[in-house]
Structure formats: structure tokens, C-alpha cells
Amino acid sequence: MTFKSSFSATRRDFLLGGAATLGVVAAGGLSMASVIGRAGASENAGGAVNMLLRPGAAQASLVPDPAYQTAVWAYNGIVPGPEIRVRQGQRLHARLENALAQETTIHWHGIRVPNAMDGVPGLTQAAVKPGDSFDYVFDLPDAGTYWYHPHANTTEQLGRGLYGALIVEEADPLPVDRELVWMLDDWRLTESAAIDDGFNAMHDVGHAGRIGNVVTVNGVAPMGTFGDVPVRPGERIRLRLLNAANGRIFALDFDELAPMVIAMDGHPVTPHRNETPLLLLGPGMRFDLVIDIPVSGKPSFAVTDRFYEGMENAIARLVPSGTPLRDHAPDGDLALKPNSLPESDLGQAVKHDLIYSGGMMGDMILSQMIRSGHITPEKLSAMGMESAAGSGMGGMANMMRSMFGAGNIWAVNGRDPDRDGNGPLVTLTRGQTCHLTLMNATAWLHPIHLHGHAFRLLARNDAPVRHQPWLDTVLIEPGDRVEIAFVADNPGDWLIHCHILEHKVGGMSGVIRVL
Secondary structure (H helix, E strand, O other), X not given: OOXXXXXXXXXXXXXXXOHHHHHHHHHHOOOHHHHXXXXXXXXXXXXXXXXXXOEEEEEEOXXXXXXXXXXXXXXXXXXXXXXXXXXOOOEEEEEEEOOOOOOEOOEEEOOOXXXXXXXXXXXXXXXXXXXXXXXXXXXXXXXXXXXXXXXXXXXXXXXXXXXXXXXXXXXXXXXXXXXXXXXXXXXXXXXXXXXXXXXXXXXXXXXXXXXXXXXXXXXXXXXXXHHEXXXXXXXXXXXXXXXXXXXXXXXXXXXXXXXXXXXXOXXXXXEEEOOOOOEEEOOOOEEEEEEEOOOOOOOOEEEEEOOOOOOOEEEEEEEXXXXXXXXXXXXXXXXXXXXXXXXXXXXXXXXXXXXXXXXXXXXHHHHHHHHOOOOOHHHHHHOOOXXXXXXXXXXXXXXXXXXXXXXXXXXXXXXXXXXXXXXXXXXXXXXXXXXXXXXEEOOOOEEEEEOOOOEEEEXXXXXXXXXXXXXXXXXXXXXXXXXXXXXXXXXXXXXXEEOOHHHHHOOOOOEEEEO
């Protein structure tokens, strides 16, 4: 078996669908008891869920040929790691026992945890050394779809398989027939199915991130009919989608199924059909969908990733069979109960701008935004970006050369905030409303992720966003400006960074401090 480049037209040879795990779920779902048993979790007398997570070396069948095993890093020996299910309001006690040969942590992506539990080495905790352990103990205030992964040497540790789903169940379950959880990922594999060791390559850092040549769902990339998911005509399915890739953005086509979006990044949203034909899912993002399988009609429905034209990936194929469960789509309200999040007071908000610049071809986009008046020279000068503000393309080219010469590929407000020693990007007082405008003055898309808080997505390019969803990760296209707002009610130093992990390494990161 020969593995092709992700930029090869033969990419379609890999039917990238469900996996062994997906097949088990499709066959009848996972009960709470089976999930806890499989995850190695237990519930104590006080109602807390206890979990042991042990990252270490393991072997995984990422590709369908059994002759090819891939050496991975995995939690408890499986990729993805154990699916943790808890009920809203429960306490999770997760012990990390580090069996890796390097330091690690666990970040609980999207969960509003106390700062000491956020898992960012050097900012919220000391990294856990090989052979040592750390206890993460926190309550789960919000129902929804979340996940966990390291925040130490993240590009390699996550890129070698360290991630898992964290599902916080609502007190009142959604009336569906079945639930599926699909963790999407991609892997850069050699011809022998080994993981390519070239992490943080300059090309990846300065372009789209580390894009793999094999896409998996729940840790497996089966071929042929192994991507089939048997479903019943008339069945109503809740699908939880998570993107665990380092850099790949998925653009999902659901054929004729037209799913309803019911939650984004874990938080309920007004149920609606997606406004565009393709559902964009950037690294770190999640969607909860409700899919009604037609009672009659097509023999199958393909779920396809179409982000890269000519290099589509088959994610799965839903294949109806058997006696219909009902003779028409079920009735019933799909609206989930909102999580208790503090609403922003925009009239009293503290306003800040974050300008993301750099990367390959970024000078062209920055120049366009300056010419359009969306970024003013005065604003650039106030941020110390005089080179860009002063002399058009030549000045911006000088600024880019200066950045690259210092080892930085990306900048936030002209800074390398993780390394320049100049403190947080934004400092807030607890209880303040923060209104941020995020400007993408680069040639690449960026999923910007905020730790410790959820924010309202207010507007894109001055146009109010429909439904104004609660998010923790927002995907920003080149030249775009998005406005978000949140109440700074969680004290501590919190990362805000691009979740294309190679971009974070190259400087697209920083801290928001809540006093």
C-alpha cells in the first residue's frame, strides 16, 4: 500500500468513514453503562465521575490494511482517547498519569474551568513530567460537546493521537433515536503508515498548518463498504462533530440530508439549517446536528469533505435499510435548554482590536485592508506597527522581513505575545464586558480559540450574525473582521490563539488577563 500526498488527485482512493468505533455506535448506540465501562470511568457516592487518563506509546490501525500498524501516542492505548460522559453539573476528577517520554498536560477545550485546571504549562500549571501525575478536578457547568487534548508540545502530541471527546449530557435528553460522535482528524503518514516526524516545518507554520494525507473518523480510515453506516428509514439521529486535526479545515457536504444545527461549540443555538451548502468545521470547532433519515428515496447518503477542490474525502455513507421507524419525519422541538452564561452589557463594554498579520502572502491582505479603511494607519501606529502603517507595500514587506528574521511567522497587533515579554494582549477587571474585534490581515483562515470563556459571535464585516451563537472558537476568513463579546467572569490568565496549531507556534497567540 502506498500513501499519496495530500495534494495528490489519488486522494479519493481512501474512503474515509466511520471506523470500527463508528460501526459499533451505528450498530445500536452506546449506553451510558457501556461508555463508562469502556472509558474506565466510575461514579463515586457523591456523584463525581472519576477518570484515569494515561498518555503513552501505542499502536493503532489508522489504515484498513491490517499489515500496517501505526505507532501513535494515545490516552489509555486508544485513538481517540476514552470518550468521557458526564451529566451537566457533575464534578469530574481526572487523574493524568504521564507515561510519555516528555512533559504533557491536559486542556479541557471549551469547558469553563477554574484557571488552575486549564492545562497550559507555564501559564496555569507546571507541565507534568514523565512518570508524574496531576489531578484535574472541576465541575461541568455547561451541557454540550467538548474535548480534551494536551497543551504541551501540542503540535506533535495532538498530531500523534492524543485527544478524546468529553460529552456533558443535558438533564433533559433530546428526543432522538440514536446518537453518533465523530471525531475528525487527519494524519501525515509515510508509505509504511508511520507518522511523518516533520512537525513544525516552516512551510506548515507559514501556510495552512500541518495537512495530512489520510483522514480518519474516530481513529480509522476504512476503505470501501467499511465507511458505511447502516441507518433505519425514518430514523432521527443526533450527530456530534468534532475537528481534532492540527490544521485541516473540513467543509462537509451532507448530500440531500439537510441536517439541523442545534448546537455550536457545545452551546445550544436556535435550530436552523446551515446557511451555506457546506458546513465549515475548523480545528477545535464542534457542531451538534440532527439528521432525519428519509422514509423513502435514495439508497444511500454520502457525507463528503469538499474543502480542497479536487481532493475530496469521503467521510461516511449513511445507508438506510430495514423497516421504517415511522412514516414521516418526527415532530418535536429540537431547541436545547440554554446554558447559564452571563450576557454582555455592550453599552458598558471595554473595546479592543486584535489584528492578526503575517504568514505567506499576508502583506497583500494587510495592504488591502489598509486601502479599504478597515485598518487605519493610525491604528497600526498605535500598535507599534509603524513599518506597515508608514509606506504601503514596501513598509509592510519590511515589517514581514523583520518578523521572519526574528523567527516569527505570525503577529498579533505587531507582537509575538507568547515570547516578547510585554504582557497580556488585553487586561480586564472581573465582571467587565469585553467587545473584541478580530481582524484577519493574512491570506489564510484562522480558527481563533479563547480559553476559559464562551463568547457571543456578534457580527462579520459589520453585518450582524444570524442567531449570534455562543462559541469558544471562531473561524475567520482572509480580510474579514469579526466582533465577539463576553463577560470576563473567570479570573486568571487565559490563552487566545489560533487553533491551527502550527500558527500558534509561529506567533499567533497571546493572553487575556482577568483580574
